Amino acid sequence: MTSKRAVDITVKVNGKEHSAAVEPRLLLVHxxxxxxxxxxxxxxxxxxxxxxxxxxLDGRAVKSCTLFAVQADxxxxxxxxxxxxxxxxxxxxxxxxxxxxxxxxxxxxxxxMSACALLEKKPHPTEEDIRWGISGxxxxxxxxxxxVKAVQYAAEKMSAPTPQA
Amino acid sequence: xLAKTSPEIGGMGHPIKRKEDLRFIQGKGNYIDDxxxxxxxxxxxxxSPYAHAxxxxxxxxxxxxxxxxxxxITGEDLAKANxxxxxxxxxxxxxxxxxxxxxxxxxxxxxxxxxxxxxxADAAELVxxxxxxxxxxxxxxxxxxxxxPILRDDREEKSNLIFHWEVGDRAATEQQMKSAxxxxxxxxxxxxxxxxxxxxxxxxxxxxxxxxxxxxxxxxQAPHAHRTVFALVAGLPEQNIRVISPDIGGGFGNxxxxxxxxxxxxxxxxxxxxxxxxxxxxxENLQSTGFAxxxxxxxxxxxxxxxxxxxxxxxxxxDHGAFxxxxxxxxxxxxxxxxxxxxxxxxxxxxxxxxxxxxxxPGGIAYRCSFRVTEAAYLIERAMDVLAQExxxxxxxxxxxxxxxxxxxxxxxxxxxxxxxxxYQGALxxxxxxxxxxxxxxxxxxxxxxxxxxxIGISSFTEIVGAGxxxxxxxxxxxxxxxxxxxxxPTGKAIMRMGTKSQGQGHETTYAQIVAQELGIPAxxxxxxxxxxxxxxxxxxxxxxxxxxxxxxxxxxxxxKVREKARKIAAHxxxxxxxDLEWEPGKFSVKGAPGKSKTIQEIAFAAYTNFPQGLEPxxxxxxxxxxxxxxxxxxxxxxxxxxxxxxxxxxxxxxVAVDDCGNIINPMIVEGQVHGGLTEGLAIAFMQEISYxxxxxxxxxxxxxxxxxxxxxxxxxxxxxxCTPSPHHPFGAKGVGESPNVGSPxxxxxxxxxxxxxxxxxxxxxxxxxxxxxxxxxxxxxxx
Numbered sequence: 001m002t003s004k005r006a007v008d009i010t011v012k013v014n015g016k017e018h019s020a021a022v023e024p025r026l027l028l029v030h031x032x033x034x035x036x037x038x039x040x041x042x043x044x045x046x047x048x049x050x051x052x053x054x055x056x057l058d059g060r061a062v063k064s065c066t067l068f069a070v071q072a073d074x075x076x077x078x079x080x081x082x083x084x085x086x087x088x089x090x091x092x093x094x095x096x097x098x099x100x101x102x103x104x105x106x107x108x109x110x111x112x113m114s115a116c117a118l119l120e121k122k123p124h125p126t127e128e129d130i131r132w133g134i135s136g137x138x139x140x141x142x143x144x145x146x147x148v149k150a151v152q153y154a155a156e157k158m159s160a161p162t163p164q165a
Numbered sequence: 166x167l168a169k170t171s172p173e174i175g176g177m178g179h180p181i182k183r184k185e186d187l188r189f190i191q192g193k194g195n196y197i198d199d200x201x202x203x204x205x206x207x208x209x210x211x212x213s214p215y216a217h218a219x220x221x222x223x224x225x226x227x228x229x230x231x232x233x234x235x236x237x238i239t240g241e242d243l244a245k246a247n248x249x250x251x252x253x254x255x256x257x258x259x260x261x262x263x264x265x266x267x268x269x270x271x272x273x274x275x276x277x278x279x280x281x282x283x284x285x286a287d288a289a290e291l292v293x294x295x296x297x298x299x300x301x302x303x304x305x306x307x308x309x310x311x312x313x314p315i316l317r318d319d320r321e322e323k324s325n326l327i328f329h330w331e332v333g334d335r336a337a338t339e340q341q342m343k344s345a346x347x348x349x350x351x352x353x354x355x356x357x358x359x360x361x362x363x364x365x366x367x368x369x370x371x372x373x374x375x376x377x378x379x380x381x382x383x384x385x386q387a388p389h390a391h392r393t394v395f396a397l398v399a400g401l402p403e404q405n406i407r408v409i410s411p412d413i414g415g416g417f418g419n420x421x422x423x424x425x426x427x428x429x430x431x432x433x434x435x436x437x438x439x440x441x442x443x444x445x446x447x448x449e450n451l452q453s454t455g456f457a458x459x460x461x462x463x464x465x466x467x468x469x470x471x472x473x474x475x476x477x478x479x480x481x482x483x484d485h486g487a488f489x490x491x492x493x494x495x496x497x498x499x500x501x502x503x504x505x506x507x508x509x510x511x512x513x514x515x516x517x518x519x520x521x522x523x524x525x526x527p528g529g530i531a532y533r534c535s536f537r538v539t540e541a542a543y544l545i546e547r548a549m550d551v552l553a554q555e556x557x558x559x560x561x562x563x564x565x566x567x568x569x570x571x572x573x574x575x576x577x578x579x580x581x582x583x584x585x586x587x588x589y590q591g592a593l594x595x596x597x598x599x600x601x602x603x604x605x606x607x608x609x610x611x612x613x614x615x616x617x618x619x620x621i622g623i624s625s626f627t628e629i630v631g632a633g634x635x636x637x638x639x640x641x642x643x644x645x646x647x648x649x650x651x652x653x654x655p656t657g658k659a660i661m662r663m664g665t666k667s668q669g670q671g672h673e674t675t676y677a678q679i680v681a682q683e684l685g686i687p688a689x690x691x692x693x694x695x696x697x698x699x700x701x702x703x704x705x706x707x708x709x710x711x712x713x714x715x716x717x718x719x720x721x722x723x724x725x726k727v728r729e730k731a732r733k734i735a736a737h738x739x740x741x742x743x744x745d746l747e748w749e750p751g752k753f754s755v756k757g758a759p760g761k762s763k764t765i766q767e768i769a770f771a772a773y774t775n776f777p778q779g780l781e782p783x784x785x786x787x788x789x790x791x792x793x794x795x796x797x798x799x800x801x802x803x804x805x806x807x808x809x810x811x812x813x814x815x816x817x818x819x820x821v822a823v824d825d826c827g828n829i830i831n832p833m834i835v836e837g838q839v840h841g842g843l844t845e846g847l848a849i850a851f852m853q854e855i856s857y858x859x860x861x862x863x864x865x866x867x868x869x870x871x872x873x874x875x876x877x878x879x880x881x882x883x884x885x886x887x888c889t890p891s892p893h894h895p896f897g898a899k900g901v902g903e904s905p906n907v908g909s910p911x912x913x914x915x916x917x918x919x920x921x922x923x924x925x926x927x928x929x930x931x932x933x934x935x936x937x938x939x940x941x942x943x944x945x946x947x948x949x
Binding site: 023025026030033034037038039040041042043044045046047049050052079080081083084085086089093096097098100102103104105106107108109112130131132134135136137138139140141142143144145146147148 | 182365668841882
């Protein structure tokens with residue numbers, strides 16, 4: 001897809017800078033998935049309805065299927081791959097597992113990113129806050145009830161005082 | 166009751182956390198669009214804007230000139246290889262790419278392949294197709310009119326009728342209809358809807374010209390069946406076809422059929438010599454693959470004055486679209502719709518279904534459903550409420566009077582099924598108790614006096630799942646058994662491969678729990694693999710809640726075979742005879758000498774290092790399970806709704822779901838399945854419909870019009886269980902995945918009709934959108 005129309009961009013992704021020459025119309029989600037090979041960000045609808053492609057752009061939850069890669073130039077992205085790993089799961093990742101907040105797992109990365117943004121703004125959300133906070137993300141498997149519990153689990157865990165070493 | 170293993174072993178009944186979650190919560194799943202091969206190129210479909218039109222020309226030159234375009238394939242190209250048509254899963258054929266004419270809007274017309282997906286989409290825009298519009302048939306009720314256009318001129322029969330199917334005793338049922346003191350009639354349309362899994366369908370097809378091997382990654386709920394279809398359709402030797410079903414982002418029946426895109430990608434991979442990826446857009450998914458329902462139904466009940474039912478007569482018109490692409494067992498053109506007598510003890514019943522072609526997308530797939538059981542459950546549960554209303558009887562009381570009593574099981578239904586077990590009264594009682602039924606009825610009476618609209622809806626559904634016994638069940642001739650192959654490693658860990666394929670149901674956890682239950686090997690030590698036809702034993706896949714009833718049973722029986730071999734090794738190690746040994750989960754002990762024992766892990770090691778002379782080394786077993794009967798899960802769901810008189814909006818205030826799926830493998834997963842299915846039921850009842858205008862333009866072909874509930878519209882679900890084990894299943898399980906989707910639509914609709922019943926409302930067709938309710942309120946003069 002590198003044509004003479006390519007535009008140079010530099011994006012900080014999960015703490016690391018990436019430079020690339022991209023076609024102006026390249027969608028951010030395809031930049032993330034195909035150029036950076038970070039396939040945890042999913043495409044469920046390509047029309048901004050489902051939220052499976054949600055990532056954090058300068059800390060704000062956005063749907064990466066409806067942004068161009070060039071719009072992320074000079075900005076900071078966080079994807080599910082930058083949230084936690086097996087030896088150090090993020091409380092939200094832990095919550096989804098503990099509370100059975102996922103089934104097929106396709107919406108899960110986007111849900112977690114939206115919930116990340118929510119908890120950043122509202123560390124002590126009510127159930128209603130959580131339901132509205134994830135209302136841009138569709139899930140066809142869980143009925144959301146256990147996703148709400150997963151976010152509550154994370155909120156509690158994140159606000160608990162950290163034991164001093 | 167099953168013996169309960171320790172939490173460390175984690176056998177049946179433990180709510181253990183899912184093994185598959187670790188990769189999904191980190192974005193490390195491997196879904197179809199994540200499959201990336203060297204040299205891979207992309208396919209894009211050109212689709213018809215018309216519902217019925219003759220193709221007079223297809224010009225591909227401009228598209229082919231675009232840099233990066235590798236091929237443009239048309240129906241004429243496919244015809245040369247005899248691939249322009251393919252068989253459907255149900256006695257019909259379907260165009261892969263249109264030749265001659267198109268039969269529905271969005272039909273596949275040409276397949277463009279290019280170096281990247283953007284170029285492929287650009288090139289698709291450059292393919293020019295000339296169409297000559299033909300008269301469109303949208304209304305199935307007009308399909309058999311003499312002036313109706315004949316849609317399928319490829320068929321010998323010059324008619325839009327696909328099939329007429331009937332079951333039961335017509336004469337005896339009609340006699341009852343005439344003689345019974347009370348009859349009740351309901352005409353209910355179950356709208357066309359779509360499973361809409363969050364991941365759309367897609368594939369990556371790679372052909373290695375050196376080895377002749379075709380490897381097909383497909384979002385397939387039935388990878389083995391797909392391999393056989395590929396072998397039969399493409400004429401490739403079956404050992405040279407490997408279907409891999411990767412992680413699947415939800416299926417719900419959408420991913421059972423073979424779709425034109427898969428065939429086109431395979432043809433392109435063979436001709437171009439590079440791997441080809443094809444992924445549906447959301448609109449393509451909703452508009453062309455895998456619709457469900459679209460049943461125009463009529464039920465008439467004959468009853469005594471006290472409400473005891475005598476007979477049921479059902480007449481249905483099934484709209485199958487342009488091709489009969491239903492995915493269901495061969496002998497059942499209307500699937501298992503004849504479960505429509507439900508939980509009730511009818512002495513006579515008769516059911517007939519006409520299937521017709523229209524200019525709509527093909528399908529009739531089983532959306533979280535054992536082949537039309539959802540339509541059947543909805544119809545009978547709606548009909549029972551209409552009868553209750555007719556008799557001014559409480560709907561719970563009417564059901565109580567008519568349930569098949571527990572002592573009548575196994576129960577031969579008048580339409581030919583043998584229900585394995587049931588205790589319908591038990592589930593109803595628990596559900597009414599949980600919801601506080603009597604108090605709610607009092608509240609409703611008070612609210613009615615104040616002019617407020619509140620309703621309570623009950624659905625006491627019976628399921629029929631676990632297809633199925635080989636004497637009756639096959640798809641394309643393939644019998645509907647399923648399988649498990651268990652290997653225990655020297656260190657006592659194990660791997661089990663299955664003929665099914667999870668799409669989120671948690672098989673990697675639940676199947677391991679079955680092995681844990683049977684062998685005492687901790688579930689954490691048992692790896693489960695599915696979806697690779699080169700390694701997994703043959704099976705018909707996961708849909709229709711069949712995994713636990715079929716492959717789950719195979720897992721238990723394979724494990725029992727391993728246990729019997731382990732017994733021989735244990736006897737050898739302990740120097741006693743096999744009869745002197747007794748089993749408890751995880752070890753064999755010498756009877757009367759409990760200290761003298763060998764663990765399954767010690768036995769596994771001996772199977773490779775110290776086995777008795779004459780015994781085959783190793784510790785593994787395979788089992789193909791041919792179920793003796795179907796299983797019959799059931800339950801009672803109760804919905805409480807409040808209706809806003811200003812807007813017609815319905816709020817589901819509470820919903821109690823009591824399910825009986827027999828013995829439970831993992832209660833956490835069962836509850837999750839119920840939550841998810843109820844949310845799909847909510848969507849079907851209140852917001853979803855794929856309809857067509859008179860020109861055959863699809864309405865509801867995007868997520869802007871085909872609504873999926875968010876966390877905000879979805880209520881909190883309350884769940885409960887009764888337990889009536891299946892008498893014929895190896896560990897008494899029944900399957901549960903589809904129950905909430907099958908049972909809930911009637912509960913929602915019954916609740917809304919109940920809220921309006923005092924105004925004379927007897928039935929409202931789904932979806933119960935606010936505008937529809939508001940119009941009824943206006944007509945009745947009760948809007949605010």
